[in-house]
Amino acid sequence: xxxxxxxxxxxxxxxxRERHWEPFHSPKNLAAALSVEAAELLEHFQxxxxxxxxxxxxxxxxxxxxxxxxxxxxxxxxxxxxxxxxVDAARSKMVLNAKKYPxxx
Amino acid sequence: xxxxxxxxxxxxxxxxRERHWEPFHSPKNLAAALSVEAAELLEHFQxxxxxxxxxxxxxxxxxxxxxxxxxxxxxxxxxxxxxxxxVDAARSKMVLNAKKYPxxx
Amino acid sequence: xxxxxxxxxxxxxxxxRERHWEPFHSPKNLAAALSVEAAELLEHFQxxxxxxxxxxxxxxxxxxxxxxxxxxxxxxxxxxxxxxxxVDAARSKMVLNAKKYPxxx
Amino acid sequence: xxxxxxxxxxxxxxxxRERHWEPFHSPKNLAAALSVEAAELLEHFQxxxxxxxxxxxxxxxxxxxxxxxxxxxxxxxxxxxxxxxxVDAARSKMVLNAKKYPxxx
Numbered sequence: 001x002x003x004x005x006x007x008x009x010x011x012x013x014x015x016x017r018e019r020h021w022e023p024f025h026s027p028k029n030l031a032a033a034l035s036v037e038a039a040e041l042l043e044h045f046q047x048x049x050x051x052x053x054x055x056x057x058x059x060x061x062x063x064x065x066x067x068x069x070x071x072x073x074x075x076x077x078x079x080x081x082x083x084x085x086x087v088d089a090a091r092s093k094m095v096l097n098a099k100k101y102p103x104x105x
Numbered sequence: 106x107x108x109x110x111x112x113x114x115x116x117x118x119x120x121x122r123e124r125h126w127e128p129f130h131s132p133k134n135l136a137a138a139l140s141v142e143a144a145e146l147l148e149h150f151q152x153x154x155x156x157x158x159x160x161x162x163x164x165x166x167x168x169x170x171x172x173x174x175x176x177x178x179x180x181x182x183x184x185x186x187x188x189x190x191x192v193d194a195a196r197s198k199m200v201l202n203a204k205k206y207p208x209x210x
Numbered sequence: 211x212x213x214x215x216x217x218x219x220x221x222x223x224x225x226x227r228e229r230h231w232e233p234f235h236s237p238k239n240l241a242a243a244l245s246v247e248a249a250e251l252l253e254h255f256q257x258x259x260x261x262x263x264x265x266x267x268x269x270x271x272x273x274x275x276x277x278x279x280x281x282x283x284x285x286x287x288x289x290x291x292x293x294x295x296x297v298d299a300a301r302s303k304m305v306l307n308a309k310k311y312p313x314x315x
Numbered sequence: 316x317x318x319x320x321x322x323x324x325x326x327x328x329x330x331x332r333e334r335h336w337e338p339f340h341s342p343k344n345l346a347a348a349l350s351v352e353a354a355e356l357l358e359h360f361q362x363x364x365x366x367x368x369x370x371x372x373x374x375x376x377x378x379x380x381x382x383x384x385x386x387x388x389x390x391x392x393x394x395x396x397x398x399x400x401x402v403d404a405a406r407s408k409m410v411l412n413a414k415k416y417p418x419x420x
Contacts, residue, residue, distance in 0.1 A: 002107040004192045011199060018208045024257045027169075028150040028158035031143075032256040032347055034176070038136075038143035039249030039350075041183075045133040046242040047234045049365070053133035056187065064132075065189045068180065069198035071139070072191055075176055078146075082161065084170045086177055087109045093174035094116060103123045129362045137242055137361040140249075144354030151347040152339045154260070212317040214402045221409060228418045237379075238360040238368035241353075244386070248346075248353035251393075255343040263343035266397065274342075275399045279408035281349070281390055282401055285383065288356075292371065294380045296387055297319045303384035304326060313333045 002087060009080045012073060027081050034074035041067035107192060114185045117178060132186050139179035146172035212297060219290045222283060237291050244284035251277035317402060324395045327388060342396050349389035356382035 016022055044064050045053050056064065079086045121127055149169050150158050161169065184191045226232055254274050255263050266274065289296050331337055359379050360368050371379065394401050 002109040004107040004110075008192065008195055008199075015199065015202070019206055026155035026158050027161070028153055028155050029256055031147045031150045031158075032252055035140070035143040035147045035350060035354075036249045036253045036256060038140040038176070039246045042136045042140045042242055043246045045136045046239055046246060048133055050131035050133050053131050053136075054186075056132070061187055061189070064187060065194045066198060066201075068184055068187075068189055068191070069194040071143075071176075071180055072195050073198060073202075075173065075180065076195070079173055081159075082166055082169060082173075084166070084173055086173070087113065089170045089174040090113055090177050090181070093171055093178060094113075094120065096171075097120070097178075101124060134361055137357055140245060141354045141358045141361060144245075144351045147347055148351045151344055151351060212319040214317040215319075218402065218405055218409075225409065225412070229416060236365035236368050237371070238363055238365050241357045241360045241368075245350070245353040245357045248350040248386070252346045252350045255346045258343055260341035260343050263341050263346075264396075266342070271397055271399070274397060275404045276408055276411075278390065278394055278397075278399055278401070279404040281353075281386075282405050283408060283412075285386055285390065286405070289383055291369075292376055292379060292383075294376070294383055296383070297323065299380045299384040300323055300387050300391070303381055303388060304323075304330065306381075307330070307388075311334060 005076065005086060008073075009076050012077050013080065016077070025077065025081065027078060030074055030078040030081060034071060034078060037067065037070040037074055041071060110181065110191060113178075114181050117182050118185065121182070130182065130186065132183060135179055135183040135186060139176060139183060142172065142175040142179055146176060215286065215296060218283075219286050222287050223290065226287070235287065235291065237288060240284055240288040240291060244281060244288060247277065247280040247284055251281060320391065320401060323388075324391050327392050328395065331392070340392065340396065342393060345389055345393040345396060349386060349393060352382065352385040352389055356386060 016025055041064065044060065044067065076086065079089070121130055146169065149165065149172065181191065184194070226235055251274065254270065254277065286296065289299070331340055356379065359375065359382065391401065394404070
């Protein structure tokens with residue numbers, strides 16, 4: 001994994017340990033929290049048209065950026081708990097997707 | 106953003122363009138797809154106890170890793186569409202979280 | 211469908227029409243809103259143990275009841291838009307489930 | 316609650332008891348399962364335009380009806396576990412919503 005993601009992962013470990021949150025951070029609970037944050041992200045878009053979602057105001061974009069960060073932070077923590085390298089997993093999945101959805105020529 | 110995430114982002118742009126998926130990839134739709142993938146991830150854990158979720162078999166861990174990758178791939182694409190740097194957004198959110206949840210001393 | 215559900219459905223139609231919300235209430239958007247409300251419901255449970263979730267305080271139970279109502283109201287609206295009878299659909303699905311998961315004897 | 320919903324609720328209790336699923340059906344787990352089913356419902360709509368979502372084929376409508384049923388069945392079970400009357404909760408929430416979103420005149 002890249003240096004930036006490792007550094008974020010270590011910071012998240014410290015953050016949880018300092019607050020005694022580790023007992024709450026089972027993979028089951030982290031997966032639920034991730035799903036809840038993904039829905040909070042979706043909530044920003046639910047009544048917008050697709051066209052409007054492509055033209056967010058700067059304020060809205062900042063709010064959405066915060067929700068995206070929440071999803072990412074839980075994803076990093078869940079991957080860390082399970083010993084999964086996010087970048088490796090993403091690359092492997094892209095290889096599978098390329099086979100599943102071949103380019104039409 | 107780190108080199109690895111930039112490289113994944115560029116690969117995802119190519120992947121979508123080659124398949125003519127760009128018209129479908131509005132931020133609204135990507136946010137919905139992200140939320141759906143997060144739920145597929147959660148599905149693996151829904152009937153497990155928290156203890157069981159901490160002790161996944163190698164097979165189950167591989168399946169969960171694929172779902173984690175799906176969430177990550179949509180997150181990268183949504184962040185790209187909105188011009189949001191995932192790592193910067195995550196760092197900023199951790200600063201906010203540190204203020205919101207101060208360490209008890 | 212039962213009288214109570216029909217009466218709720220009609221009240222929801224009036225509610226949306228009086229507020230000029232109909233253009234926003236495409237099945238796609240209602241499905242997103244339903245998913246968001248289901249996540250708000252899950253949020254109440256995400257850090258609880260299963261045992262704690264079986265022993266909610268009266269206050270918490272009331273909060274959870276409001277989220278359950280939100281899910282139900284969107285479900286009724288989505289079913290109405292698609293001309294689906296909730297009770298009939300539920301009964302048909304229980305028949306399928308009985309075949310899929312036979313009782314072990 | 317109406318006779319139909321009571322009858323479904325009792326059938327769901329029997330269904331779970333006969334399969335020895337009760338230990339799995341904590342409110343926490345049922346809320347997760349409900350959220351997962353809501354996402355499966357959303358999945359049918361994620362790449363459709365809003366206009367397309369208003370014009371489902373008969374086949375697609377049947378598939379969506381099955382997902383709607385799954386959401387409803389978990390909602391009934393969760394409400395039952397928590398002693399919440401779905402119809403009463405929905406009516407109370409509509410009163411709150413009417414105050415929160417007054418009709419513009």
